Amino acid sequence: MRTIALFPLLALAAAAPPKKLPTPSDVVAAAPASDWRTIRAEDLLVMDLAKGGRIVVQLAPEFAPVHVANIRALARGNYWDGATIYRLQDNYVAQWGLNESDRPWPAGVTAKPPAEYTRALKGLKVKPLGYPDPYAPGAGFVGGWPVAYSAKAGWANLAHCYASVGVGRDLAPDTGTGGELYAVIGQSPRQLDRNIALVGRVIEGIDRLSSLPRGPAPMGFYTDKGLPTAITKIRMASDMPAADRPSFEYLDTNSPSFARYLRVKANRHDDFYRTPAGGVDLCNVNVPVRKKA
Amino acid sequence: MRTIALFPLLALAAAAPPKKLPTPSDVVAAAPASDWRTIRAEDLLVMDLAKGGRIVVQLAPEFAPVHVANIRALARGNYWDGATIYRLQDNYVAQWGLNESDRPWPAGVTAKPPAEYTRALKGLKVKPLGYPDPYAPGAGFVGGWPVAYSAKAGWANLAHCYASVGVGRDLAPDTGTGGELYAVIGQSPRQLDRNIALVGRVIEGIDRLSSLPRGPAPMGFYTDKGLPTAITKIRMASDMPAADRPSFEYLDTNSPSFARYLRVKANRHDDFYRTPAGGVDLCNVNVPVRKKA
Numbered sequence: 001m002r003t004i005a006l007f008p009l010l011a012l013a014a015a016a017p018p019k020k021l022p023t024p025s026d027v028v029a030a031a032p033a034s035d036w037r038t039i040r041a042e043d044l045l046v047m048d049l050a051k052g053g054r055i056v057v058q059l060a061p062e063f064a065p066v067h068v069a070n071i072r073a074l075a076r077g078n079y080w081d082g083a084t085i086y087r088l089q090d091n092y093v094a095q096w097g098l099n100e101s102d103r104p105w106p107a108g109v110t111a112k113p114p115a116e117y118t119r120a121l122k123g124l125k126v127k128p129l130g131y132p133d134p135y136a137p138g139a140g141f142v143g144g145w146p147v148a149y150s151a152k153a154g155w156a157n158l159a160h161c162y163a164s165v166g167v168g169r170d171l172a173p174d175t176g177t178g179g180e181l182y183a184v185i186g187q188s189p190r191q192l193d194r195n196i197a198l199v200g201r202v203i204e205g206i207d208r209l210s211s212l213p214r215g216p217a218p219m220g221f222y223t224d225k226g227l228p229t230a231i232t233k234i235r236m237a238s239d240m241p242a243a244d245r246p247s248f249e250y251l252d253t254n255s256p257s258f259a260r261y262l263r264v265k266a267n268r269h270d271d272f273y274r275t276p277a278g279g280v281d282l283c284n285v286n287v288p289v290r291k292k293a
Numbered sequence: 294m295r296t297i298a299l300f301p302l303l304a305l306a307a308a309a310p311p312k313k314l315p316t317p318s319d320v321v322a323a324a325p326a327s328d329w330r331t332i333r334a335e336d337l338l339v340m341d342l343a344k345g346g347r348i349v350v351q352l353a354p355e356f357a358p359v360h361v362a363n364i365r366a367l368a369r370g371n372y373w374d375g376a377t378i379y380r381l382q383d384n385y386v387a388q389w390g391l392n393e394s395d396r397p398w399p400a401g402v403t404a405k406p407p408a409e410y411t412r413a414l415k416g417l418k419v420k421p422l423g424y425p426d427p428y429a430p431g432a433g434f435v436g437g438w439p440v441a442y443s444a445k446a447g448w449a450n451l452a453h454c455y456a457s458v459g460v461g462r463d464l465a466p467d468t469g470t471g472g473e474l475y476a477v478i479g480q481s482p483r484q485l486d487r488n489i490a491l492v493g494r495v496i497e498g499i500d501r502l503s504s505l506p507r508g509p510a511p512m513g514f515y516t517d518k519g520l521p522t523a524i525t526k527i528r529m530a531s532d533m534p535a536a537d538r539p540s541f542e543y544l545d546t547n548s549p550s551f552a553r554y555l556r557v558k559a560n561r562h563d564d565f566y567r568t569p570a571g572g573v574d575l576c577n578v579n580v581p582v583r584k585k586a
Contacts, residue, residue, distance in 0.1 A: 090500040091455050117568070132425030134559075134572035162384050162480045172567045186503075187455045187576055188480055191561045194568040207383040207507045210479075214500045266427075268484045274465045275410070275487040279427035281574070283480055 021269040021276075024261055028288045031257035036249040037144065038292065044237035045071060045200070046246060047096075050230035055205035056237075056246055057165050057181075058289070060145060060198070063158045064116040067167050067197045070109050070178035075236045077106020079179065084228035085212060089220025091186030094209040095168055096231060097179050105177065115175045116197045118155040126156075127253045131266065131279040135159075135190040139282040141253035144289075145201075146282050148193055158198040161188045161283035163206045167197040185210040188283035203248055203289045247292040261288065314562040314569075317554055321581045324550035329542040330437065331585065337530035338364060338493070339539060340389075343523035348498035349530075349539055350458050350474075351582070353438060353491070356451045357409040360460050360490045363402050363471035368529050370399020372472065377521035378505060382513025384479030387502040388461055389524060390472050398470065408468045409490045411448040419449075420546045424559065424572040428452075428483040432575040434546035437582075438494075439575050441486055451491040454481045454576035456499045460490040478503040481576035496541055496582045540585040554581065 022030075045057040061068040074080060080097065087095040105111055126140045126149065133139035136148030142156065149156035158164065164184045169176030175197055183202050202209065212229060215222040222228050237245045251258050265285050267276040315323075338350040354361040367373060373390065380388040398404055419433045419442065426432035429441030435449065442449035451457070457477045462469030468490055476495050495502065505522060508515040515521050530538045544551050558578050560569040 090503060115567075129427075131427035133427070134422075134424040134574050135570045136572075171564050186479065188574070190574060190577065191558075191566070191570050193570065195561075195566050210383060211504055211506055213504055265484075268488075271464050273484070273488050274408075277428045277484050277486065279429075281427050281481070281483060284483065 019269075020271065021264055021267060023270045024264050026270075027257065027261045027264050028251065031251055031255070031261075031288075035252050035255035035257040037252050039203075039248045039250060039289075041238040041245055041247070042072070042236060043200075044246065044248070045075060046233075046235050046237050046240065047231055048233045049208065050232050053205060053208045054246075055208055056203050056248070057183075057200050058203045058248070059200040060158060062143065063119055063145070064167075064197045064199045066110050066113040067116055067176075067178050067199050070113060071181075071199060072236055073106055073108035074178055075234050076239060077108070079103065079106050079109075080231065080234040083231045083234065085209065085231065086222055086228045087182075087220050088185075088209075088212050088215050088222070090214045092184070092189060092220065093182040094185050094212060095180060095182040097168065097181060099180065101179075105179075109177060111177060113175050113177065113197070115173070117194045118157045121149050121151065121154050121156040124156055125254055127258065127262075129280070129282050129285070130262070131281075133282055135193055141258070141285075141287065144250040144253055144287050146285065146287065148190075148282070157194050159188070159282055160184055160190050160192045160198065161201070162186070162286075163202040164188075164198055165200045165202060166192065167199055169196060183209050188281075190283070204246065204291075248289055249292050251288040253287060258287075312562075313564065314557055314560060316563040317557050317561075319563075320550065320554045320557050321544065324544055324548070324554075324581075328545050328548035328550040330545050332496075332541045332543060332582075334531040334538055334540070335365070335529060336493075337539065337541070338368060339526075339528050339530050339533065340498075340524055341526045342501065343525050346498060346501045347539075348501055349496050349541070350476075350493050351496045351541070352493040353451060355436065356412055356438070357460075357490045357492045359403050359406040360409055360469075360471050360492050363406060364474075364492060365529055366399055366401035367471055368527050369532060370401070372396065372399050372402075373524065373527040376524045376527065378502065378524065379515055379521045380475075380513045381478075381502075381505050381508050381515070383507045385477070385482060385513065386475040387478050387505060388473060388475040390461065390474060392473065394472075398472075402470060404470060406468050406470065406490070408466070410487045411450045414442050414444065414447050414449040417449055418547055420551065420555075422573070422575050422578070423555070424574075426575055428486055434551070434578075434580065437543040437546050437580050439578065439580065441483075441575070450487050452481070452575055453477055453483050453485045453491065454494070455479070455579075456495040457481075457491055458493045458495060459485070460492055462489060476502050481574075483576070497539065497584075541582055542585050544581040546580060551580075
């Protein structure tokens, strides 16, 4: 866990060491341009914080179309003017929005969306994880997203992993509208899968959320008026001037590079590792996403 | 994800709802005193931060006896005077100690401990998780700890979960001495299992670590001298005056209450949940630990 190797001679002296593998970063760096997919500007929600820093969320309209349409309408209708990050629960979520406001919904918002907790598996091109998942019969990747699924029952759901973004809601059968969003900042709370609408993931600035002070009240709500973090603007990248838009790409999860990345992730055997696990958790794979030049 | 139910009438109106289960917290609150086990003062490492706040680590001598003996000797020998939290990598670890110091080891420290990455399964009373684990043939709980194991090969290892504490080391075959420790502050990095010595877990103050600023250098090292967090004292609870010692207990993982807790964790069906998962990840179970009055 340090940066400097103290015992290179000892390592060299070991007889017939097993073959070392590249690191996951090596595999990503070697992936050709043809294995990367650009994320559309209409799928990027851009949040700027008053104290500096930006959070960019990639939306997943293929999994929660009504909720994602709501989020676009909320951004365009300036619904979030005055929004804050008002809840931080350790090892769980950071949540933002207006918190119990009765501000009316802008035009184009569906006030009671359907429960987009799963979608049909049919039509999805799944790259299977290849290892067991405790939360679903199947786990893998679709279009850059970690998903769980049942081939038998025919459903698929986005999985709650670190940085996943979902729609805050009250007790079932409420599904939330999209006005209150949360991001996962701890161990993947997969028990929420199929119980809440996931709409995307933070692809820039998750550390801005995860390092905020935890709220002292139950569920991590802030009690002190000074604690919530002010958000100055929430916009769709597609509504920003072209020159200012952030742009990202993800590694195609059906590409040969991703297959190699997944194999190395499940069998870490670069210099730091002695014993490859021979498996990996869905939420530990971390689909590579990077800024476009 | 809010606190207030907006649609109680709708919920009441639903016909023949499936039977709701208690929450995990309900099960813990109902556990009798006989299901709790006190943690020994000689297994508690107490770290006080200069800017206020305390971090308490429960040590696991049954899994890494030589490294734990080292940690006790380091605390008693005041090795950590001037120590800081010097590395914070988002969704990974917070690390503390002296960082590349050449301060001599105090008496009683084994400079090159054996690789205590696994121990014999034999003699351990395992409560099986009951769900598949992608990192090992078996997963479960031993004496309050999350463990992975192979019944066939006969080994068991502490699992890297949120708040787990391990020993920083250089490249293999170095195993680290115990002078540099890290705590997991993100998604369980189970790929480190069987590749590093885990020595315990943070049972108080993990949020003090997880909310610190992330370091800008590779691996989360701080570049600015002002960023590391100063630690004023690192002591064993057993070396503190009896009146000042913190005291904790954990829910016996072989108790009936824990069996109930595990079942509810894998089948969340309290008011917020609609669809129980029917499974749970080893690191999402979170063995209950609480302060003793």
